[in-house]
Amino acid sequence: MSSTLERHVVPLGGHPVGEGPAVVISDRVSLREPDAVLPAAVTLAEPASAADLPAIAASAQGVVIGGAWTRDIPLVRAVAGLGLPVVVERRRTATLEEWLGVADYCEAEGGVQVILCEHADLGLLREARAVSGRPVLADVTADPGLSTAAVAAGADGLIVSADGRHEAEEAAALVGALLRPEDPATLAECRQAIDRVDAALATLLERRAALAGRVQRLKPVGGFAGRDPGRERALVARMAERAPSLGEARLAPVMNAVIEAGLHLAEERAAG
Ligand SMILES: O=C(O)C(=O)C[C@]1(C(=O)O)C=C[C@@H](O)C=C1
Incomplete structure (x- = not known):
């Protein structure tokens, strides 16, 4: 029952993701991309292989299991052992069950806190959030114009490029103020x-x-x-x-x- 579902809140850097406003992340690097360089401090980083994990542990606040390699069990296991919050992207062809299965596996394996991440399917994003209780990010890098719809669908955060940051922040602030009642404590x-x-x-x-x-x-x-x-x-x-x-x-x-x-x-x- 969604009313009794425990909602997970995952600290990512200074932000609790999963309660309050949608966070905007514009520094996600993927070491799978050619010539990618890992900055000294970055919010999210996706490794190309297990060899990248020590450097990611030193500089990133969260580690991404990219959709392309959710079936690479040794790498998923190594990522889960890192101790950082893990962002599990949905592989484009993965069903909700397969996607949540990777998240369950990470939690069981490393005791880590998991955040889900979806690109295009906002209906699935909403469903994943509702049935799993986990925070969900929407990666709107390809189209920051989807930020408003993503926050309205319940996204706990938006991943955008630096160019799309302003649009995403506007969506998070304005749509969030209307549709995401907050319960701040301090x-x-x-x-x-x-x-x-x-x-x-x-x-x-x-x-x-x-x-x-x-x-x-x-x-x-x-x-x-x-x-x-x-x-x-x-x-x-x-x-x-x-x-x-x-x-x-x-x-x-x-x-x-x-x-x-x-x-x-x-x-x-x-x-x-
Ligand atoms: O609807 C009008 O007739 C307006 O002029 C607009 C408006 C308003 O700001 O909403 C302003 C003055 C009127 O007394 C009533 C309403």
Whole structure:
């Protein structure tokens, strides 16, 4: 039952992966690629062979079992013995059971903490997270535009190239604030969570101000002179359905301030 499933949280570097916001990882190196070099410090590294493991243990925060070699049992066993969190990628043709089987094998073998990683199939990502309780990363390196969909599907983290980092961070912050309720314990974590919600709020406020400005140009009488109290009451009432703890009485002054800020901006722009 997913309601009683134990959720695993795996520390990867400084971040607990599997609770809270989706982390963004833009430094995953694969030593299987020609001319790849292992940096002195890197979040995730994929070995080409067991010979790479000592260097990876010295510089990486997690080790990747790439989809291409999940059937290489000696290498899987050596990786599991390393003591680092292990990221198990799904081989493109692997079923959910085969993929989770590799994860189970790693845990049983080395007592390591496992994070799953999927590339393209967000439905499978969601299912793997639900049935195994393990955190799941989405590798969106090939298309950072999928970051939003991946966070919405429940990804606990995104792997992107440095180029896609900004897009992935935006998706993690904005979609995460809407769809991933957090349960932070410490003051610092609470403030970080509030900062993420405020980032989403600011993005929406900016968008709202642009729309409200356009409305002023479309109305026969715009600006403060064309204010419509009935419309304002109706929108506050609708918002109170989504924010029942605040309710209409507390939302009304907030929205009054938001609406007035938009009208001031529209009038300034019309004048200037
Ligand atoms: O809907 C309008 O008529 C608007 O001008 C927009 C808006 C708003 O910001 O939502 C602003 C002023 C009105 O009093 C009501 C609503």
